[in-house]
Amino acid sequence: MSEVAIRPEAAVESDILLDVADLEVEFHTGNGVVRAVDGISMQLHRGEFLAVVGESGCGKSVTALSLMRLLPPKTARVRASHIMFDGLDLATLPEPEMRALRGRSMSMIFQEPMTSLNPVLTIGDQITEPLLAHLHMTREEADGRAVELMRMVGIPEPERRLTQYPHQFSGGMRQRVMIAIGLACEPKLIIADEPTTALDVTIQAQILELLKDISEKLGIAVILITHNLGVVAAYADRVNVMYAARIIERGTAEDIFARPAHPYTVGLMRSVPRLDKPRVERLATIEGMPPNLLAPPVGCRFRQRCPIAEERCQQTPPATQVEGGDADHTVSCWRTDEVQTNAATLYGVETAVEAAKAPHGNKVLLKVDGLKQYFKISLRQGLMTRHVDIRAVDDISFVVHEGETVGLVGESGCGKTSAGRAILHLSNPTGGAVEFDGRQLGKGNVAAVRRDMQVIFQDPFSSLNPRMKIGQILMEPLKVHGLRPDKASRIERASELLTQVGLYPYMADRYPHELSGGQRQRVGIARALALEPRMIICDEPVSALDVSVQAQIINLLEDLQREFGLAYVFIAHDLAVVRHISHRVIVMYLGKIMEVGEGDILYENPLHPYTKALLDAAPVPDPVVERDRQRIILEGDLPSPLNPPSGCVFSTRCPIAIADCRSIVPPLRAMAAGSNVACIRAGE
């Protein structure tokens, strides 16, 4: 089969591997036609690393799937002048020949490693499939090659793991398997669609380094689809920026980051906080949200959100070359000159008050002392059942002052969410004490204290009752706590709350599904504010949102803090966001606190090896910084919480662990720099 695809004219190798002209993809839905990709043209050189960046719904994944011709033929209509891939026009190639290319010359790695592998087939079976189908290897040859591939992508004990099933692999390991499958036939192109979005930051670094290394070694071109500008800066040679189904700017990574020429690109970059620099300004926010592709605006798609839009923008701007950059740095904007001269003030000039974090008081509001949260789980062993404690939160202590933001960071499974829930007594803490404003939380007064201590959840989609109107959602706590006994005043208060979080009073009559993700998160905030709390526990409040919306929510939280003197416990895995918003930061790992310190001190001078590793793993949205960065990448996965390591819980992955680390549980101790660190080797 695979021989069919290679035609004589393809033998003449051009430097250009992929040349797409006027690609359009339409979906026919019940509500009308959605043009998810609207006239995209792009080129990719052999061995090049191209990033396609944009927010959700901008058409980046659909572009990738249409290149592989993996879109469902019944609902998706793909048109293009041509899609030349290695001498073949994919736009007209018959399906059998296309199939011979898939997995052979071009392969794809998907976002969700947990669901992208077939649960009932062995890993070996899944890796060897393309080898058997395309290269006609024998079973033995294929198994041998699979072992080789698994070794190449860093899966330990490949011979043994060949016969295992996906559920016996961690998320990071599964993504390695996906990469092995993608590499199996040594393709010319790998398309990776958000390959690390579902993974923790230390695992993300492992996977992306692997992808970059292997593609360089084997000369494979990569299209990396991502929303993460840090990842783009760290790995991409060239960048395509997409907005509302079109490419609005493209160029080398250096050019795009040094001389962004489109107002959207500028906004995107200014709306993500920096991990490597202290805060100098408030985040820029692009107002509104991307247009509905069922009825996109005429002309420039960005003009309704653009701070410098004018009359001309009602016509679609052509792609023009950007002055001062590389020849292939192009932008589709009428006003790009203005963008380049005034990039700093494009999104408004802020006041000095706004630029700095809100100052906080010195009175202790929340005191957490030796908090423990264990979960009992039952393991069946034959007819016997063994009960094991999972120490989700294991003896943590900290304080939060009035009006202060304390960031709680760590990878998934580190116990940060469990800590938040235990503080609120949403779960029954196993041990320790929580004191709020001098009152110890116990059975009797949880309800009373909860008035002062509210919570915002991660998922704005599932944390609002879909059968209640926004107004009802906001009025419910007022009624439960007897704050506004009569209905009229409750309605009034609901309107007031909606206005405070940047929504409109008429939205009280809407249902949650009628709002966007960002708007829903605003409702979540309004609900938390309803009882006029003094502290809010924010559990990953922005991780489900796109970066431009994320910036809006962060700024809103800061404004509310300034206005009402709120204290926040800000739980997140995004280190840059935490640095931006927090006064102090707590780093957790496997239920324990590794390091606590003033934000900037901790980020500038991380003393715990885990903090260092976390900061190293997170890429910075600046290619100049990224290219020279020396990083220590943690190896391995998080140990099972069922069987945590003895001594220091981090010792199994720690690059500087010594024999003592396996036996001594390190206490938190104050260091000269100002942070408290739980590491016996810190400061050496």
Add this chain to the structure above:
Amino acid sequence: MLRYTLNRILLMIPTLLGVAVLVFLVLRVIPGDIVEVKLSAEGNIFTEEQIRAERERLGLADPLPTQFFRYMGGLLRGDLGISLWTERPVLEEIGGRIGLTVELAILSTLLAVIIAFPLGTLAALFRGSWLDYVIRVITIGGLAVPSFWLGMLIILALLLTVGTLPPLGTTSIFADPAVNLSQMIWPALSVGYRYSAVVARMLRSSILEVLAEDYVRTARAKGLAEKVVIVKHGMRNALLPTVTVIGLEFAFLLGGLVVTEQVFNINGIGKMFVEAVVLNDLTMLQGLVLVVATAFVVVNLLVDLLYAALDPRIRYQA
């Protein structure tokens, strides 16, 4: 896998013991007395004295605990006691009639699977097309039509077309397979139609669900032929819920089909249940319930083992 199987077999013992105790107690609560029925059936006038003597003889006069321990003791030796009506061993009575019911259940299941797999698969692969709609009509018909009524229609149709009734009564499959099949195929069809509808609809929805999974997209991205994608990556996963449905239905059929056996005059477990209830034959009912419960538990075990064979995630959990 072996450990898992042994575990599951061991776990059957307490389940069945529980059933035995429950059946014993429930049947003692139900009013009615076989002795009077039995004596009056012989057409004689009987006295209190005779009733008492008969009760003594059948062991019904003993205090409940005594009866219970006799019954449980018998169970442990594999003895289900004596039928109060025929006064022959219950196990023998059931053994003589369970064959037909098992045959009917197996035959119906085979028919159902033969009908359901192509229907369900085609409906899923051609979702939204005319074929899907035709299949939907067929399967909804199967769910809506009661099988005993379908049985009567079949008998009627045979009368009108061939002019003969299917031979009533039954020949053993071991004595003459051809005659036996020509008799059993009709009741099996009337049961199997509904059964196939249930399975086909389940299969359709699980195939659709599986084909939308990420790993099916991965399989396509590998450049596998569509046939391989559907059969290797789709079907095996789609089978999981379908196997459960087939197993439950099969176990249900082993309990006997009271009405269908009546319509086709099959001397199976279903008819036996009715007789035992009418006659108040307590030991017989006990035996029947226990046998059916055992069949149910065994079939469930087989389904779970099949499940474990199909889905590696279950093997390792245990």
